[in-house]
Amino acid sequence: MIALWDTTGTEVVKALAAERRSAGGVTSGLALTLVAVVDERHVRDTEQAAMIAAQQHPCRLLIVVRRNVLDQESRLDAEIMVGGRLGPCEAVIMRMHGRLALHAESVALPLLAPDVPVVTWWHGDPPEKIAYDPLGVVADRRITDSAQSADPDGALKLRAEDYAPGDTDLTWTRLxxxxxxxxxxxxxxxxxxxxxxxxxxxxxxxxxxxxxxxxxxxxxxxxxxxxxxxxxxxxxxxxxxxxxxxxxxxxxxxxxxxxxxxxxxxxxxxRPLGEELAEELRRLDPDEPYAAALAATTGLKGLNDRDSKRVHIWHDPALAEKPEPEESETSTARTAKKPAKASS
Incomplete structure (x- = not known):
């Protein structure tokens, strides 16, 4: 394993290339790139699941951990493993601090394995709209898990409203x-x-x-x-x-x-989480039975007729934490700061 603290995306790419050369044959025959978006408490579960799934689907695993997005200082910490405890996969665990976490694609995209499909998996709450996350926009298949939501009923409705062919849910896989x-x-x-x-x-x-x-x-x-x-x-x-x-x-x-x-x-x-994940990695075409079940569950129709392509929508979650001041407050502040005019 190679650990890089307070590093850059360029250094991570170089370190992964060096580790692949050292590992030799372990890195051949990658079937896909699996991008896992998780929080810190789910990193170990994600590694264990990917280890099981990689036995059937050798992959490059990119684990993206977004932390402290409101921090003004950005930092990237990375761990790189080729083979080893995770089996036949190449893994890069990236912990992104500060505003860098809102631009995770700038680090992750250069690390995608060439000429293989991309699957993005949110092990936790996904964004309200998958188009908010560029890591979902670039993916050929997108995996969520409504059971992990604080409001599972609302999560199914949200997934139906935001559905595009290529989406699936581990809640469905468990059935x-x-x-x-x-x-x-x-x-x-x-x-x-x-x-x-x-x-x-x-x-x-x-x-x-x-x-x-x-x-x-x-x-x-x-x-x-x-x-x-x-x-x-x-x-x-x-x-x-x-x-x-x-x-x-x-x-x-x-x-x-x-x-x-x-x-x-x-x-x-x-089944363990890794077996459920491996099942979803077997197919990259639209899961029409899932879309039909989701449509019947939520009452929304025409899910399979939607466009599978997504366009990124910029969304800054920090705006919800730091709302802009209202106009009246802003005007009052500006008036208070104006110097008084000298009397003639």
Missing amino acids: TPWRTTLAGAFDTADSAATSAKITADPHDPSSRLLSGWLQARLGVKPKITDSHGSGLSEVELTLASGTTLTVHGNDGTATLSRTGFPDRTMPLLA
Whole structure:
């Protein structure tokens, strides 16, 4: 590992090139550049997740930590690792202090691996609009996580309003085992679904996206029953023939019950963050089922018809911390500072 304190972007580029030459074959065959925007408390989790994901997708990992954006003095600290504890990836951890944090792209863009896709992942609250962050504008795919928001319900609505093809959410990724199990159970259904019921935390964004997915695919709006804090625990589908399909999750397994058939037990494991991230890195095309589920959940339509290209919108979060004085206050201050005219 190479540590550079109070450095520049140019020095980071040179140090990464030198470390790649020293590592030799470890650096060949990069599949993508993964830009992770995190806060300090999530750096270790991000490293662990990237280590798991890199086993399937060798990548250049750029971890951007924005700190103290209101500071007047800017500083860049960086750590560079090629191989080592993070496996088959090249990693640059950049801690940006002061106003430099608002221009992270000036340091990150020269570090993108050439001729490979770029994926940006916000491990924490993403910006209100992804176009506010140039690191999201340059990405071919953008990954958020509504479950980490202080307001998960509002986060889903925000993601739908700001959606562009290429966006996805780890809240949706966590539903893959449930969606796979339900789709497999419905393959043998003898008629269409007439109603659906989900037992889950009504404020869990995953359960709301699952409801949207069932509504988009089956044409019925599920009823969500409170599971009293146990998360997503059961999905029940009633068919036109009177048959009932129920999937009940419990401690890493799913029990599939169907009218007239014996129960079946199948795995339904909770995956680590790295496995969820690796799943999203397998595809770079628009995730149309996610867009359809998000549209059904929020009531917004035409998400898949939007333009996938984004244009950067300058947004200074410091303005919310240091609002400009009102006109009346400014005028009063200027009047007070004017020297009195000498009397004749």
